[in-house]
Amino acid sequence: MNQDATTLEQANQPPVEAQIAEVSWEDWRKESFALLKSLIPKSSWDQFQKDEVIKVNGEKWIYLISPYFQTEIRYQKSGKLKAYSCIQLSLPAPIYLRMLGEYFLIKNHEELYWKTANMFMKTGFNSADLLQFSTIFVAAGDVALAVNLAFEIFKALP
Numbered sequence: 001m002n003q004d005a006t007t008l009e010q011a012n013q014p015p016v017e018a019q020i021a022e023v024s025w026e027d028w029r030k031e032s033f034a035l036l037k038s039l040i041p042k043s044s045w046d047q048f049q050k051d052e053v054i055k056v057n058g059e060k061w062i063y064l065i066s067p068y069f070q071t072e073i074r075y076q077k078s079g080k081l082k083a084y085s086c087i088q089l090s091l092p093a094p095i096y097l098r099m100l101g102e103y104f105l106i107k108n109h110e111e112l113y114w115k116t117a118n119m120f121m122k123t124g125f126n127s128a129d130l131l132q133f134s135t136i137f138v139a140a141g142d143v144a145l146a147v148n149l150a151f152e153i154f155k156a157l158p
Contacts, residue, residue, distance in 0.1 A: 028093075028094055029094040032094040032095075032096035033094075033096050036048075036096040039104075040054060040100075044056075052066060054066075056103060056106045056107060057076075058106055058107075059110055060110070061075070061076060061082065062074040062075070062076055062079065065099050065106075067095040067099060068095070070085060071084065071085045071086060071102055073085055081122050082121075082122060083120060085119050086102075087105070087116065088118060
C-alpha cells in the first residue's frame with residue numbers, strides 16, 4: 001500500500017473523539033472490568049471479588065485499591081493506616097481503569113506513584129491523643145474554676 005492510499009484511508013475514518021463517542025459508557029465500563037480481571041493475578045482478582053479491594057504489597061507500604069474510595073496506604077508491619085491517595089485521570093474513565101493505573105504504577109515504580117498520586121495524610125485523633133486532649137481540657141477547666149473561686153473569695157472580703 002502506498003503513502004497516498006494510507007492517507008486517503010485515514011481521511012475516511014472518523015476522528016478519534018467520534019470513535020470514542022460511539023462506545024457507550026456501560027460498554028466501556030464492562031470492557032475495563034474485563035481488562036482488570038485479565039491483567040491482575042488470580043489471587044488479587046479473587047480478593048477483589050470478595051472484598052472489592054485489590055491489595056498490593058509495595059516495597060515499603062501495603063496499598064488497598066478500591067473502586068469506590070481513595071486508595072489506603074498502610075504500614076507493612078502493623079497494617080495501620082498511614083495515608084490516603086488517588087490518581088486523578090485527565091479524562092473521564094471507568095473506575096476500573098484508574099484501579100489498573102494505580103496497580104501497575106505501584107507494582108512497577110512505587111516511588112513514581114508517590115510523586116504522581118494525590119496524597120492525603122491520615123488526620124484526626126487516635127485514642128491516646130484523645131485521652132491527652134481530654135486531660136488538658138479538664139485541667140484547664142479546673143484552673144478556670146480555681147481562679148473564679150479565688151476571685152469570689154477576694155470579692156467577699158471586707
